[in-house]
Amino acid sequence: MTAFAGPIDQSKEKTMNTAQKFHLTDADLDAMGEELDALRASVVADLGESDVAYMRKVIKSQRALEVGGRALLFAGFLPPAWLAGTAALSVAKILDNMEIGHNIMHGQYDWTRDPALSSKTFDWDTSCPADSWRFTHNYMHHTYTNIVGKDRDIGYAILRISPDQRWTPFSIGNPVYAALLALMFEHGVMLHGLDIEQLRSGQKSWAETWPTLRAGLRKSAKLMLKDYVIWPLATGPMVLTTLAANASANVARNLWAFTIIFCGHFPEGTYEFSMAETDDESRGHWYFRQMLGSANIEGSRLFHIMSGNLSHQIEHHLFPDLPAHRYAEIAPKVREICGRYGLPYNSGSLGKQFGSVVAKICRMALPGRGRTLAPGPVPATHVRTKRPEAAAIAA
Numbered sequence: 001m002t003a004f005a006g007p008i009d010q011s012k013e014k015t016m017n018t019a020q021k022f023h024l025t026d027a028d029l030d031a032m033g034e035e036l037d038a039l040r041a042s043v044v045a046d047l048g049e050s051d052v053a054y055m056r057k058v059i060k061s062q063r064a065l066e067v068g069g070r071a072l073l074f075a076g077f078l079p080p081a082w083l084a085g086t087a088a089l090s091v092a093k094i095l096d097n098m099e100i101g102h103n104i105m106h107g108q109y110d111w112t113r114d115p116a117l118s119s120k121t122f123d124w125d126t127s128c129p130a131d132s133w134r135f136t137h138n139y140m141h142h143t144y145t146n147i148v149g150k151d152r153d154i155g156y157a158i159l160r161i162s163p164d165q166r167w168t169p170f171s172i173g174n175p176v177y178a179a180l181l182a183l184m185f186e187h188g189v190m191l192h193g194l195d196i197e198q199l200r201s202g203q204k205s206w207a208e209t210w211p212t213l214r215a216g217l218r219k220s221a222k223l224m225l226k227d228y229v230i231w232p233l234a235t236g237p238m239v240l241t242t243l244a245a246n247a248s249a250n251v252a253r254n255l256w257a258f259t260i261i262f263c264g265h266f267p268e269g270t271y272e273f274s275m276a277e278t279d280d281e282s283r284g285h286w287y288f289r290q291m292l293g294s295a296n297i298e299g300s301r302l303f304h305i306m307s308g309n310l311s312h313q314i315e316h317h318l319f320p321d322l323p324a325h326r327y328a329e330i331a332p333k334v335r336e337i338c339g340r341y342g343l344p345y346n347s348g349s350l351g352k353q354f355g356s357v358v359a360k361i362c363r364m365a366l367p368g369r370g371r372t373l374a375p376g377p378v379p380a381t382h383v384r385t386k387r388p389e390a391a392a393i394a395a
Contacts, residue, residue, distance in 0.1 A: 017277045019288055022342055026282065032341050033284030039333055040319050043326055051323045052112055058099050058305070059116075066092035069249075070231065076241035086245040090252040091306070096125045097257060098308030103324045105134055110321075126186040126253075127220040132193035132212055142320050146265075146272045146293030152195065153265065154272065156181060156188055160364040162272045167367045174365035185254035190216040256306070260297070263353035264313030266360060267295045269346045290317035291338060295346035296331070297353050304328060314345065 019029060065088045072085030101124030103109075109117035116122075123130045136152060144150040148164045155161040159178055160171040181188045193212050195204060227246040232239040271292040278289065297303075297311040304311050305325075312327035315334055319327075338345040 018271060018273060018292065019277075019285065024288070024341065026284075028341065029282060029284030029288055031284070032337065033282065033287050035337055036287050036318060036334075037283070039330060039337075040322065043319070043322055043330060047111060047323065051326070052109070052114070052117070054325055055100070055104070055109060055117060055323070058095060062092050062095040062100060065089070065095070069245075073231075073242045073245050074235050074238060076235065076238040076245065082241055082245060086248050089245060089249040093125060093249050093253040094256050094306055097253060098260070098310065099305055099324070100124070100308075101126070102308050102310070105130060106138060107321045108323045125223065126189070127216060127223060128186065128190040128193070129215045129219050132215065133189065136193045138320070142317065144278075145290055145317060146270070147275060147278055147289075148272050149275055152192060156192060158188075159361065161266050161360065163364070164272055164274070165364075167364075172365050174361050178361045182255050182258040183251060185258040186250070187220065190220060259350075259354055260307045260310050262357045263297050263350065264295055264310050264316075265293070266357050267346065267348070267353040268356040268360065269344060270295055287318060288343070290314070291334075291343055291345075293317065295348070295353060297350050298347055299350060301328075303350075314347075 024032075069085045069088030069090075069092060072081045072088065075081040076085065101122065104117055104122045105119050105124070107119040110119050119134070141151055141153045146154065148154060148162055155165065158181060159174055160167060191213075193216065194209055227250065228243060231246060232242040235242040271289075273289055273293070278285070281289070291314055294313040294317045296314050297307065299307075299311055309324035309327050310316055312324070312331055315327035315331055316324060318334065319330075335345045335347075
C-alpha cells in the first residue's frame with residue numbers, strides 16, 4: 001500500500017477469487033448487475049423537483065445555522081450563548097461537508113443543470129480543494145474501492161487497516177495515528193491527494209507534487225484566516241471565546257466525518273481485494289466489490305442527514321451519483337438482493353461499527369495478519385435462490 005501503512009503482502013496473495021468463495025459464477029454476477037442497473041434506472045426515472053427542494057432546504061438550514069451560530073458568539077461571555085453558538089456552528093460545518101458538499105461534488109444533482117448544485121464548480125468549507133477531492137475520492141476511491149495497493153483510502157497513507165498490508169515497526173503507532181487523523185481529518189484528506197507512496201518511490205517528483213500541495217496549503221490558510229483571525233476579531237472583546245468556538249466546531253466536524261467514513265469502510269466483515277482478481281472485471285463484479293467493501297450504520301432520519309446519508313455506505317458505493325437522500329428507500333431492495341445471492345449486508349449501530357473499527361486499528365498495530373471474518377470459502381448453502389425478473393425488483 002504505502003510506505004507508512006506498509007506495502008502489499010505479496011507473499012500472501014489471495015489464492016481464491018472472492019466471488020468464488022460465495023459460489024458466484026460470472027453469469028450470477030451479470031444477473032445481479034442487471035438487477036442493480038434496473039434498480040438504479042427506476043430511481044433516475046423518478047428524480048424531480050422534490051429532490052431539488054430537499055437539497056435547497058438542507059442548504060438553507062445550513063446557512064441559517066452558521067449565521068445563527070456566529071451571531072450567538074457575539075454574546076460568548078454567556079456560557080449558554082457560547083455553547084449554543086458552538087453547537088450550531090459545528091452542525092453547520094458537518095452539514096456543509098457531509099450532506100451538501102460531498103453529495104453535490106459527486107454529481108448527484110448535475111442533472112438539474114443548476115449552477116449552485118454543479119459538481120464542477122461547487123466548493124466546501126474544508127481544507128481539501130474540490131478538484132483534488134474529486135480525483136482522489138470520486139475517481140480513485142470509487143473506481144478502485146478496497147483494492148489493496150490501488151485505493152488510497154485504505155489506511156489514508158498512514159494506517160495499517162488491512163491484513164494484506166505488510167506489518168512494519170511503524171505500524172505499532174496505529175492507534176496514535178488514527179487519533180491524530182481523526183482530530184485533523186480535513187487536513188489528512190487534503191494531504192491525501194499527494195500520493196506520498198509514489199513520491200517516495202520516485203514515480204512522482206516534488207515538482208509534480210508541489211502544485212497539489214500548494215493548492216491545499218493555500219486553501220487551508222484561507223480557511224484558517226477566516227476561522228481563527230477574521231471572525232474572532234469581528235467579535236471584539238469575545239475574540240478568545242470565538243476562537244475557541246471555531247476551533248471546537250472544526251474538531252467536532254473532523255471527528256464526526258472520520259467516525260462516519262471509517263464506520264462505512266473498515267468495520268469487521270468488510271472485504272479487501274487484490275489487483276489480480278479485479279482485472280477486466282464486469283459491471284456485476286464491480287457491484288459485488290462495492291457491496292462487500294462497504295458497511296452501513298443504523299440510526300434515525302436525523303442521523304442519516306447528519307452523516308450525509310453515508311450511513312447507507314453500501315448504497316452509496318453502488319450508486320454514488322444518485323441523490324443520497326434516496327438511499328434509505330432503496331436499501332431494503334439492496335438488502336434483499338444481497339440475501340438472494342448469498343452476500344452479507346454489513347449493517348449495525350454506530351457503537352457496534354465504530355467499536356469494531358477501533359478493535360481492527362489496534363489489532364493491525366501488531367505483527368501478523370490478525371483475525372478476519374472472511375478467511376475462507378462460504379458454505380455452499382449460501383448459493384443464491386432463483387431471482388425474479390429485474391423489472392420486478394425495480395418496481
